Amino acid sequence: MRGEETEAERRRRWIEREAAKTQPKTMRCSKCGKEVDEYMEIAGRVLCVDCFLLEEMEERGAMRMPGEGSGSG
Numbered sequence: 001m002r003g004e005e006t007e008a009e010r011r012r013r014w015i016e017r018e019a020a021k022t023q024p025k026t027m028r029c030s031k032c033g034k035e036v037d038e039y040m041e042i043a044g045r046v047l048c049v050d051c052f053l054l055e056e057m058e059e060r061g062a063m064r065m066p067g068e069g070s071g072s073g
């Protein structure tokens with residue numbers, strides 16, 4: 001009785017490891033609902049890159065409140 005694992009066992013272990021490695025980790029954007037494998041996590045929310053940039057722009061826009069209402073356009 002040998003303490004070595006059989007080839008089948010070794011193969012199975014390898015496949016399991018490879019499967020875990022290559023499994024794409026996709027998340028669903030909490031804003032637009034798009035499934036993305038590249039995402040940002042902000043305050044527990046998952047945002048795709050597009051929504052992240054949008055939120056950032058909105059945040060910057062909100063910080064610069066248009067105080068004067070004298071807009072010529």
Ligand SMILES: [Zn+2]
Nearest residue numbers: 029032048051
């Ligand atoms: Zn999104």
